[in-house]
Amino acid sequence: MAIVDLKCRSCEHAFQLVTRGAVKEKQKCCPSCGSKEVRQTFGSFLRNGSLADPSCGAPQRSSGYG
Numbered sequence: 573m574a575i576v577d578l579k580c581r582s583c584e585h586a587f588q589l590v591t592r593g594a595v596k597e598k599q600k601c602c603p604s605c606g607s608k609e610v611r612q613t614f615g616s617f618l619r620n621g622s623l624a625d626p627s628c629g630a631p632q633r634s635s636g637y638g
């Protein structure tokens with residue numbers, strides 16, 4: 573399973589979908605306003621800062637995907 577970050581273009585509501593594969597078009601519906609104008613974001617990759625600065629310690633475990 574994967575968690576997909578989505579954001580509504582109409583009301584800027586950010587939400588997540590848990591999916592086994594690709595997100596289906598009919599799933600791309602804002603739970604707040606019902607708009608289909610939803611785009612996929614990749615916010616979870618950016619929250620932890622730059623990827624261009626690897627640390628030399630133990631590899632960090634991300635709990636973003638279960």
Ligand SMILES: [Zn+2]
Nearest residue numbers: 580583602605
């Ligand atoms: Zn919305």
